Amino acid sequence: MAKEVREFVRTRATGRCEYCRLPEAVDEWPFHVEHIVSRQHGGDSEIENLCWACSRCNLNKGPNLGSIDPTSGDPVLLYHPRKQLWSEHFLMDDGRIVGITAIGRATARLLGMNSSSRIELRRRLGDLGEL
Template sequence: MDAALASEVRERAGHAGEYCRMPEASYPTVPFPIDHIIARQHGGLTIPENLALSCLHDNTHKGPNIAGIDPLTARCVHLHDSHPSSTRTGQSSWGTRNLSSTLPNSEFSDPK
């Protein structure tokens, strides 16, 4: 990823983890990684809409996952991002924006 794109992601995030909102300055010796929300191995693109500044904890725990088990319903659900520019409710650590447009030929749909 080029420096301009990385800078754009950091600026958009306000230099805070986009999943948890932890300030990047909380860890001055370790810069937060930029996460592919939908991993490259799953066809995720290196475009701003599919990138999120992520604290080390969230990045490590999410890994390349594009879906997870909802602990309340035990259903498999697609994971979503939490960019401040989305329709974020603040109630979910994954936010509410569907990212199907970041996958080429995507067949993802909103989990309802």
């Protein structure tokens, strides 16, 4: 991937994971340019199919396009950072990312957004006014 494309995606996301909102400056692992619709499913490398993602979200998402809403048990597509607004699907509650729609709940669970270490990290960032 061209360095310019990577930098564009990173800047557009203001250096935060577009799924869990973690600032890359506080993560121990490098962030990735993530294909929202994976190449396995015919996704291309145009900028509208790319997002900036922490390694945890990227690796947990893998090539998945959807998952199961843990509340209803119904299949649902995952959150799409280019087509949807984060605040319409998630909210932050004392370090925990709460899915407020079927899409939000399925995405938060699949991507492992609420591991105890991530919740604690977000709490500390919240105390510092970073989130």
